[in-house]
Amino acid sequence: MEQGWFDKPVTVSVGVFGTVHYVSNAREAADLLLNHWPAPGSRTHRVARQSCLEVLRGLKDARVAREDFMQAARDADILME
DSSP, X not given: XXXXXXXXXXXXXXXXXXXXXXXXEHHHHHHHHHHTOSSTTSHHHHHXXXXXXXXXXXXXXXXXXHHHHHHHHHHTTOBOO
């Protein structure tokens, strides 16, 4: 199974205390999207989750998952730019 390494980590802040995560690959992004997302269910969340899972299956390029993950994080107001 692929890890889907990102060319540059994506920094997000999640949780009650705003824990900072440096997400380096699609596996880490999928874990956050599936288990720790502050507002699951939005369209961008679903797209990012699907993209990350497809990267892990070797069906999609990690760059696409990174962009989708960043957009979902931006929409959830957790992206740290």
